[in-house]
Amino acid sequence: xxxxxxxxxxxxxxxxxLAVAAGPxxxxxKPEDSVVVYSAFDAHGVNAVVAAFEKKYPGIKVSxxxxxxxxIIKRMEAEKERPLGDVVWSIxxxxxxxxxxxFEPYLTKEAGSFFPGQVPADRVWTPxxxxxxxxxxxxKLVSEAEKPKxxxxxxxxKWKGKVAYADASKSGSSYILLVTWLSIYGKxxxxxxxxxxxxxxxxxxxxxxxxxxxxANGEYPIGLTFEQAAFEYLKGxxxxxxxxxxxxxxxxxxxxALIRNAPHxxxxxxxxxxxxxKEMQDLMVxxxxxxxxxxxxxxPAGLPALDQIKAINYDLDYAATNRTxxxxxxxxxxxxxx
Amino acid sequence: MxxxxxxxxxxxxxxxxxxxxxxxVYPLATVLVTSFTGEEKRFVLAENYSxxxxxxxxxxxxxxxxxxxxxxxxxxxxxxxxLAFAVARYPLPGKTFLRTAANLALLSPxxxxxxxxxxxxxxxxxxxxALSTFGWSLPTIYGWRGILLVFVxxxxxxxxxxxxxxxxxxxxxxxxxxxxxxxxxxxxFRTAILPIIAPSLTAGALLTFMATxxxxxxxxxxxxxxxxxxTLMYGEFINELGGNPAMASTLGSLLILVNTAALMxxxxxxxxxxxxxxxxxPLTVRRTPARRRLALTVFAYGVVCVALIPSTTILIxxxxxxxxxxxxxxxxxQSYQTIFHVxxxxxxxxxxxxxxxxxxxxxxxxxxxYLLARRRSRAHALLDALIMLAYAIPGTVVGVGLxxxxxxxxxILTGTWIILLVSYFIRHLPYPVRSCTAMLQQIDIRVEExxxxxxxxxxxxxxxxxxxxxxxxxxxxxxxAWMTTIGELSSSILLYSGPWAxxxxxxxxxxxxxxxxxxxALASILIVAAFIPLFLTYRVLxxxxxxxx
Numbered sequence: 001x002x003x004x005x006x007x008x009x010x011x012x013x014x015x016x017x018l019a020v021a022a023g024p025x026x027x028x029x030k031p032e033d034s035v036v037v038y039s040a041f042d043a044h045g046v047n048a049v050v051a052a053f054e055k056k057y058p059g060i061k062v063s064x065x066x067x068x069x070x071x072i073i074k075r076m077e078a079e080k081e082r083p084l085g086d087v088v089w090s091i092x093x094x095x096x097x098x099x100x101x102x103f104e105p106y107l108t109k110e111a112g113s114f115f116p117g118q119v120p121a122d123r124v125w126t127p128x129x130x131x132x133x134x135x136x137x138x139x140k141l142v143s144e145a146e147k148p149k150x151x152x153x154x155x156x157x158k159w160k161g162k163v164a165y166a167d168a169s170k171s172g173s174s175y176i177l178l179v180t181w182l183s184i185y186g187k188x189x190x191x192x193x194x195x196x197x198x199x200x201x202x203x204x205x206x207x208x209x210x211x212x213x214x215x216a217n218g219e220y221p222i223g224l225t226f227e228q229a230a231f232e233y234l235k236g237x238x239x240x241x242x243x244x245x246x247x248x249x250x251x252x253x254x255x256x257a258l259i260r261n262a263p264h265x266x267x268x269x270x271x272x273x274x275x276x277x278k279e280m281q282d283l284m285v286x287x288x289x290x291x292x293x294x295x296x297x298x299x300p301a302g303l304p305a306l307d308q309i310k311a312i313n314y315d316l317d318y319a320a321t322n323r324t325x326x327x328x329x330x331x332x333x334x335x336x337x338x
Numbered sequence: 339m340x341x342x343x344x345x346x347x348x349x350x351x352x353x354x355x356x357x358x359x360x361x362x363v364y365p366l367a368t369v370l371v372t373s374f375t376g377e378e379k380r381f382v383l384a385e386n387y388s389x390x391x392x393x394x395x396x397x398x399x400x401x402x403x404x405x406x407x408x409x410x411x412x413x414x415x416x417x418x419x420x421l422a423f424a425v426a427r428y429p430l431p432g433k434t435f436l437r438t439a440a441n442l443a444l445l446s447p448x449x450x451x452x453x454x455x456x457x458x459x460x461x462x463x464x465x466x467x468a469l470s471t472f473g474w475s476l477p478t479i480y481g482w483r484g485i486l487l488v489f490v491x492x493x494x495x496x497x498x499x500x501x502x503x504x505x506x507x508x509x510x511x512x513x514x515x516x517x518x519x520x521x522x523x524x525x526x527f528r529t530a531i532l533p534i535i536a537p538s539l540t541a542g543a544l545l546t547f548m549a550t551x552x553x554x555x556x557x558x559x560x561x562x563x564x565x566x567x568x569t570l571m572y573g574e575f576i577n578e579l580g581g582n583p584a585m586a587s588t589l590g591s592l593l594i595l596v597n598t599a600a601l602m603x604x605x606x607x608x609x610x611x612x613x614x615x616x617x618x619x620p621l622t623v624r625r626t627p628a629r630r631r632l633a634l635t636v637f638a639y640g641v642v643c644v645a646l647i648p649s650t651t652i653l654i655x656x657x658x659x660x661x662x663x664x665x666x667x668x669x670x671x672q673s674y675q676t677i678f679h680v681x682x683x684x685x686x687x688x689x690x691x692x693x694x695x696x697x698x699x700x701x702x703x704x705x706x707x708y709l710l711a712r713r714r715s716r717a718h719a720l721l722d723a724l725i726m727l728a729y730a731i732p733g734t735v736v737g738v739g740l741x742x743x744x745x746x747x748x749x750i751l752t753g754t755w756i757i758l759l760v761s762y763f764i765r766h767l768p769y770p771v772r773s774c775t776a777m778l779q780q781i782d783i784r785v786e787e788x789x790x791x792x793x794x795x796x797x798x799x800x801x802x803x804x805x806x807x808x809x810x811x812x813x814x815x816x817x818x819a820w821m822t823t824i825g826e827l828s829s830s831i832l833l834y835s836g837p838w839a840x841x842x843x844x845x846x847x848x849x850x851x852x853x854x855x856x857x858x859a860l861a862s863i864l865i866v867a868a869f870i871p872l873f874l875t876y877r878v879l880x881x882x883x884x885x886x887x
Binding site for chain 2: 232
């Protein structure tokens with residue numbers, strides 16, 4: 001009996017200590033003592049941000065699940081009845097828009113410092129970092145003189161079978177590229193003719209990582225991909241170059257969002273705010289070569305500033321609402337050309 | 339007495355059924371039902387079927403898969419049995435090394451294994467670059483020839499392991515009798531030895547066939563546009579853009595259909611062709627002319643060297659200095675320092691979960707194998723098929739099913755390590771079951787009957803007579819389960835939570851974020867972790883074999 005009382009007292013003491021240690025009480029409500037983060041971000045980046053967060057909020061224990069966007073969405077759908085995660089961080093935006101029902105709208109307190117147009121009207125997602133889409137080439141296989149300068153240059157006969165591009169139905173970044181071309185060449189038969197011509201030139205790969213790995217390793221001279229992946233190889237000293245096509249390119253962010261019915265909603269909000277705080281965005285730029293969504297943070301060293309890159313108006317709503325039809329037509333184009 | 343015996347095996351049957359129903363059938367049924375319900379989805383399903391069979395792009399995947407798996411199985415049979423015979427019957431140097439190394443091929447850590455083939459044999463791979471200085475080049479690794487090569491090299495150990503175990507149970511007197519009756523050696527092999535090892539041989543072929551049918555990593559990385567069933571299915575199921583679960587189910591059912599048919603064919607064959615033998619004196623090592631011995635040595639070491647290519651590449655890469663995703667020539671412990679700094683728990687997690695799962699697999703596996711081999715009934719045939727289902731179904735599907743079922747009352751397992759254990763246990767149960775069943779089919783039931791008639795109670799007989807006779811099969815089954823569990827990725831990635839990331843998950847996330855150095859370092863630890871128990875297993879088995887077990 002005395003033993004049980006001892007336990008109860010002990011538990012009470014622990015609970016009190018935890019309550020004291022729980023740290024600052026935000027405007028949104030009292031943060032819980034833990035938060036579960038699902039992320040498709042680089043494991044090293046996850047560790048750096050989590051360590052900084054736990055230092056700033058010592059009462060909140062962060063546990064992470066790092067996986068691809070597809071795996072994260074599958075996991076969330078399976079857990080729908082009783083969500084186990086609180087917040088997704090740095091996953092493909094299209095996936096969030098597509099599965100809106102799984103998420104809770106939220107407007108971060110940092111939103112005022114973002115570049116314009118980085119917060120959706122329905123507030124379902126919050127941007128994390130942003131990136132342009134590029135043509136990546138291997139300098140050992142492509143000379144400066146012959147390197148393509150525009151998307152359409154990839155149609156040149158000399159690149160037949162040498163353009164690496166991931167299947168848009170399997171890769172979020174490839175889908176953004178597809179919509180980019182449709183936005184430039186027309187969301188009609190003309191645009192699709194361009195896509196088909198491009199597919200005839202391409203090796204269609206099942207994973208976007210195979211595009212930039214392949215180009216960096218010299219398996220393919222040219223790859224169509226996103227800047228940040230290519231930039232990592234550039235920084236690492238791989239013989240590659242980046243081209244911002246003259247027709248313009250999409251510059252879109254990856255996203256974070258709160259999970260609906262999450263077990264720790266308040267801690268989740270704190271975490272989400274933290275990822276877009278000035279100090280974390282500085283860290284992303286300096287250490288991870290990512291581009292910030294904040295106006296008060298510069299570009300990574302070695303990359304042109306965002307306003308020097310010709311951007312197209314990437315219509316996220318068009319991309320999200322017409323996805324099924326676009327991918328179906330893409331599949332048909334694939335069947336026709338491969 | 340008889341009553342008691344029946345009670346024990348009856349409860350084992352019940353336990354096995356309950357386990358399989360709770361952890362496999364029910365979760366899978368839930369997945370299927372959820373993806374088929376709803377008007378809209380039913381419509382999509384019908385559309386998918388017509389789409390599947392009207393486009394070459396889709397239906398060619400079935401043809402590709404069947405074609406590749408059949409050829410790979412054939413290749414694995416030839417390589418695996420030849421190697422098993424060479425090791426068992428000829429005085430080759432370094433047999434323990436050969437046995438252990440051949441098995442390492444099975445442990446191709448996720449993604450990074452197939453990637454190493456590209457690093458070496460890709461268009462700009464190390465080998466082709468070296469050859470190009472002499473103006474030579476190798477045929478491309480991409481496409482079906484490359485996949486076939488990798489499949490054979492990766493999966494022949496299934497045949498090798500099971501055939502070796504079976505050969506150890508063939509008594510020398512069988513061969514002696516045939517030879518003394520005037521049968522020439524070749525015919526002796528065909529008519530006396532082959533029938534005895536046939537169940538194990540076909541079990542090895544079955545495992546190869548099913549594994550190649552379900553393998554998606556290899557065709558994905560070196561297929562370059564060649565679609566197989568699993569690559570199409572993986573694309574539809576785990577898809578950054580949501581995917582098409584109905585199409586994935588269509589493909590999944592086809593995969594299950596093909597694998598179940600293969601399983602049934604093997605079971606039918608093994609039942610009909612089961613011969614019982616008592617092994618007192620195992621097959622002796624033959625004296626051979628030096629030339630033949632040399633040829634076999636070259637063959638054995640050649641096979642093993644090719645099989646070791648991925649592991650060697652990984653081991654070397656793990657010691658290379660890296661900057662971001664790019665590796666440089668040189669030597670550095672940088673990658674190892676990073677993993678011990680960033681993800682130390684993954685290593686202990688992996689060992690804990692794998693060890694526990696393998697122990698459970700062996701415990702249940704041995705009992706179930708006994709039921710399947712000694713108490714054939716309809717119920718047991720069903721149990722057999724259900725257990726093998728675990729092998730045929732992709733880990734991703736099992737993972738999703740387990741989450742859906744065990745994330746709601748009455749039993750909540752999600753978010754704990756138990757759900758990982760459950761998945762590992764159920765998915766690798768077929769290994770000990772297969773190896774032990776195959777072995778039991780060769781052990782003469784009269785040995786057990788003799789023990790019982792001498793007054794030893796049946797269950798004691800099982801423990802004291804049957805289990806020791808099955809020992810090689812138990813060990814090789816455990817070794818297979820250990821090797822395949824330790825690198826399991828497809829369900830781990832969905833089931834792990836917080837601190838319970840395993841090494842395979844860590845490798846995946848490292849490859850995913852282009853840190854090949856750290857991924858290689860982790861993969862190297864994984865390879866060594868699989869290597870040491872295997873090596874010990876062969877040491878133990880080798881001694882037992884010498885003692886005439």
